[in-house]
Amino acid sequence: MFEKDKLSNIENSLDEYEKVTSKLLEKRPERREDFISGSGDSIKNLYTPLDIEKIDYSESLGMPGSYPYTRGVQPNMYRGKLWTMRMYAGFATAEESNKRYKYLVEQGSSGLSVAFDLPTQIGYDSDHSLAEGEVGKVGVAIDSLKDMEVLFDGIPLDKVSTSMTINAPAGVLLAMYIAVAEKQGVSADKLRGTIQNDILKEYIARGTYIFPTEPSMRLITDIFEYCSKEVPKWNTISISGYHIREAGSTASQEVGFTLADGIAYVEAAIKAGLKVDDFAPRLSFFFNAHNDLFEEIAKYRAARRLWAKIMKDRFGAKNPKSMSLKFHTQTGGSTLTAQQPDNNIVRVAIQTLAAVLGGTQSLHTNSRDEALALPSVDSVRIALRTQQIVAHESGVTNTVDPLAGSFFVESMTDKIEAEAVKYIQKIDDLGGAPKAIDDGYIQREIMDAAYKYQKEIESNDRIIVGMNQFQIEEERPTGLLKVDLSVGENQKLKLVELRNGRDNVAVEKTLVELRKVCEGSENVMPYILDAVKTYATLGEITQVMRDVFGEYQQSVII
């Protein structure tokens, strides 16, 4: 981007600058010996054109909305349409969660995001012994289509887009959503939304797996295929770096491991006979936003550029939509402190800026009290307002990718991309992401980074305000949201009622059909949909699949 003779002038003045600063440092040393990013990378005191001399504007950055999408996936980004403000919510019963969704929509939320409780995520009905104490705790309990009907009561499914954080049983919950829409008179081809459906990161970091790798990958490709025909506006997967980062990875690992998972899904779908441009446009991604503003912005830009190259060069995609990486962001739960929780509002504001300056398509902002409990209504409103302030008052949405060309941000973008490429190569050498997970390679790398970070905090090399410095004596916080154990009892009663009231012969028939299809190779989705419509429960459907597919055995890595 720069002329040769001008660069050598800069080199000379940089030498001069270094001399002056080093003299200065003899007298007055800097605050620390090493300045490190949020991910622990050393940061130089100054970045100049010399750090980005290899950048060719058209090749490395290009125009927003076109290859390699470094500057964003839409030509005019937020000038056209703001990101979707999508608050992840769900707790207790479908009735309670339905109320929260309606409140969020009234307050200006532009998309729904459903949190399911752990039994639902792992395919157990609320009356299963392993569900004891967990029903309705971290999300809403859904046992059957009945609950789903209540969850979306009065919410027109042709008007909202809905994201569902569901993985191992994603097909079942998607089928329930399609069935609810049908009852509202909305056909599947009008539905917009996302299922997370990303099993690999469950094995790596999040833990709500059910089936072994191979049948899990089949279920995912079945969903890709089914949706490409029946639910064409649906994002069939949200390939997630969020949980990898929460588990303690660095920013580069977040990009590297997530895109390696993405490669595995694309390979599986191609192997199953799908054409890349038939399903790749509906792949979406999900990243974290931590506190190091510039590192995070660089991370999103690097991820976009790298994915575009992978899709074009490795998989021969032709459709530009297959190459453009669209992503949801959530602010980093692990960055929040239980101490002085109001400080978290400021952290979330910085993280919001990072996500927006990095070009996110949708955003969930965490609430200040999430290191303590589920968020209260007041906290959720502040979190949503944080997005609205950034959108309407900060001015950062006025122009596309405003930090492009920054010597620091561009050089960091290059660096993160290069490190991510190395991780992907290593994973390729190990035989791909599923194999690298079985070997424990990815988990170990993340854990090493997590432990290093913890030690930096404990040695005060890393200051966390209110936690290891600037502490105060605090009152115990009150008014935290609590989910009563009666929620579990009520769900159990509802299940008894359901099983007594439905046509159990029809249920059994669809489950027998489903079993046959699971044992064969036909697409499972139409059969899951049939079962769901007879009010077969999530647990019953999943049990059939457990019987045929078996269960995943975790490799325990410290």
Place this chain on the structure above:
Amino acid sequence: MDRPIRVLVSKPGLDGHDRGAKVIARALRDAGMEVIYTGLRQTPEQIVNAAIQEDVDVIATSILSGAHGTLLPKIAELLKEQGAEDILFIGGGVIPDEDIPELIESGVKAIFTPGTPTSETVEFIVNNVRK
């Protein structure tokens, strides 16, 4: 004690967030203890059985799902039933302060909430483990 302190680190319930459990496991190991990590999704019965079988001095559980009020007292109860109350039973995770007294009452010896330095947990174990 003439052998290193043996600790069972465990994740009760369905919660899959094990960064905390693993960080603690490494920190205890670095402090010279022998650490066994059970992995995810352990029932109270599995945890207590493993603790007895492995002859551990400490059970350290991590739970972030909000099910602590059900699962931790159950572990304490099973330890009593098995006559293994001398195993030091501690917990950590996203646990509201107001829930702690009840957990302590049920037999959990200490609860470590977010932001606790690992050194504090190490010190607690060293000072309170059966001698």
